[in-house]
Amino acid sequence: MVLASLRLNLFFLMLAGLLAAAPLYAQPYYLELASTALVAAMFALSLQLLVGGAGLVSLAHAAFFGLGAYAVPLMTRFLGAPPSILVTLTAAGMLAGGAALGVGALALRTRGFFFLMSTLAFGQLFYFVFHDSPLGGGSDGLFIQRPVFGVGSLVFQVSRADRPAVLLALNLGLLALMYAGLHALMRTLFGRALLGIKANEHRMAATGHDVRALKLAAFALAGLLAGVAGHMAAVTDAFVNPDLLGWHRSASALLMVLLGGIGTLYGPILGAFAFTALAEASQSITERQGLVEGVVVLAVVLALPRGLAGLGRR
Amino acid sequence: MALSGLLVQVLNGLQYGLLLFLISSGLTLVFGVMGIINLAHGSLFMLGAYLCFAVVRAGASLWVALAVAVLGGAAFGVVLERLLFRRFRTREHLDQVLLTFALILLFEEARAALIDNQFHSVAVPELLDFPVPVMGGFAYSAYRLAVLVICLLVALAMFVVLERTRIGAAVRAAAENAEMVDLLGIDARRVYAFVFAAGTALAMLAGALAAPIQSVYPGMGQGFLIVSFVVVVIGGLGSMAGAFWGALLVGLIDTLCTAYVPQLAGASVYVLMVAVLLWRPAGLFARG
Structure with a gap:
């Protein structure tokens, strides 16, 4: 996997700064849209560890995303009252990573196609658990209470007007953290070994x-990160439904990965930003999304x- | 009393399993010969059911609808293979997944534009609209029995074609080694077109046969697709015999669990798959 150069990373840092300052110049609707794109980006990034890292194409990835959301x-x-966001985030990561x-x-x-098929079936198993049981509101889904922003006695009361900006900052921070972490991980022996497996497993x-x-380590870590992304989707939208776990969402994430470029x-x-923009644009033009x-x-x-990343290098 | 109830459930399970076989055999054949995983296979099943509904609504009999589904499916399969799938034979899994994902979306849109997004039911043909007494006062739908027989005949025809004809031998050879088939002077592209057309026709026939049994609705293909994947995993990828026995096993277990242990109904098939993956990861009927 080609890691971004220092110059490119500085450019991304600038874009991130622009996004972080969005509450100064953008409508709340667009802040929420940006949060949606950031959550999608976290999800696609976690999948890239599998697809671009180890060369594994999984259709179960949305199941871990959805588990993180339902956490x-x-x-x-389980606790009787909305817990701290640190508690829900940890639970989401552990639940998704464990699964x-x-x-x-x-x-x-x-391996190969068998792996694809079994991940599809496993993913749908989780989908049906939430679709058919009253565990999480069944097929209709559930409006949820957001967790508390803070820990212990240090609690930030976020007003309704401030919420889009706070969520945007939180999602942006988590995505940056995830990107930096994976960037570092791919430079370690573990990351190199994954790339080696992608290139030639037998060797x-x-x-x-x-x-x-x-x-397995890559699969579990990617699942954990997908759970973090799913957790942020639930916190951002204050709503969960079984579609979060369905394989269509896994396919959409694969599309984001391919759209952006696999390498x-x-x-x-x-890819996630392009996909979100596309969905938004098509929604305003036609009903046939x-x-x-x-x-x-x-x-x-x-x-x-x-992918898009390949356009510049041609 | 309990025994005759069981018999009815076993018949239901066999009939469901045989429908599953029509779908999963196409899936496994297309994979075995072309190396392509077709996630849109379930949508072809859905298109078959809607096509059946549209033909019957237009005033034709169900038998005409079945013929239209088979012939239309074969023609559609040839077009799809020539325009799209032929190019994706040697592409990576990810590209095949996304191609067929796009087709799912486009098939949904095509159905919405050409027919509609509604739930429908298709009437059982009058000729077969009567109960057949089985035992102990229990009766079984004649149409369901007919579906069972039709599916068995189709399965038999498939085995005969694969084992006893020239094109069948070419299909089996192409599954082993496509370049070798080309070297032998058989046009491998014709084999691919044949296989893909057959797979599409089988899926659409299954949809048309299922239309009078269950309701016809937009998402009906998705459930069948996933269960067909389970069948193929259980039976072994690329194996026709595996698809046959795997489909019957899944059909029976799913139906019996739904009838007798409804709490387990949704999960039973997947538990079976996990057991097979643990015990024989390549499937029960894998070659070699």
Whole structure:
């Protein structure tokens, strides 16, 4: 995976600054839209660890995203009152990461298309758990109470007017943290070994690497990060429904990754913003959003095999 | 009393399993020969059901609708293969996933534009609209029995074509080694077109056959797609016999669980898949 140069990272830092200052110049509606894009970016970035890192295409990824989202109402119900956001965030990461560890342990026994199919089936299993049981409001979903912004006696009361700006800052900070963390991770021996598996799994095994353990670690970590993204989706929208776990969302995230470009860590972020902008634009033009999305996916997959990031390097 | 109830459920399970076989056989055939995973396969099933509804609404009989689904499906499959799938044979999994995801969205839009987004039911043809007594006062729908028989005949025809004809031999050879088929002077592209057309026709036939049994609705293909994946995982990718026995197993277990242990109904099939993955990760009928 090509990591961004110092100059490119400075450029991203500038963009992030522009986004962070958005409350000064943008309407609340656009702040919320930016939060949606940032959450999508976190989700796509977590998937890139699998797709661009280890070369694993998973359709179960949205299940971990959705588990992270459902962790918010589940923890609130479990504790009786909205807990600190640190509590829900930790619970979301642990729930999603734990589930990913379990699914990965089984699904990684298979490879290639088998892996794809089993992740699809596992993902839908989680979808049906929330769709068919009263655990999280069933198929209609659930309006939820947001967690408390703060910890212990240090609590920030966020007014309704300030909320979009606070959520934007929070999502931006988490995305930056995730990006920096993965950037550092891909430079470690672990990150290099993942890239080695993507390039040639047999060679990595032959040189003494425990390929399955490495892939499982990547799968669990990616699931944990997807849970963090899902948690932020629930906190941002104050609403959860089973569609958060469905495989269509996994496919959308794969599209964001492909749209941005598979070979870079910043590609998925670009892809997520492009995808969110596209969805927003198509919504204002036509009621047939599926048509727009379908045509765009088809065009990307036919004409841009290296994504937006590949455009500049041609 | 309990025994005859069980018999009815077993018949339901077999009939559901055989419909699943029509869908998953196409999935596994297209993968085995072309190396393509088609996530839009469930949407073809849905299109078959809506096509059946539209033809019957236009005044034709169900038998005409079945024929339209098969012939239309084969023609549609040839077009899809020529325009899109042929180019994606050697592309990465991710590209195939996204191509077929796009097709799902476009098929949904096409259905919305050409027919509608509503729930529908299709009447059982009068010829078969009567109960067949089984035992102990229980009766079974003649149409469901007919579906069972039709599916069995189709399965038999598939085995005969694959095992006893030239094109079947070419299909089996292409599944082993496509370049070798080209070297032998058989046009591998014709084999691909044949396989894809057959897979599409089977999925649309399954949809048309299912239309009078269940309601016809936009998301009906998704559930069948996922369960077909489970069938293929259980049976072993690329194996026809695996698809057949896997489909029957899944159909029976799902139906019996729904009838007798409804709490487990949604999860039973997946538990079965997990067990198979743990025990034999390549599927029960994997080659080699």
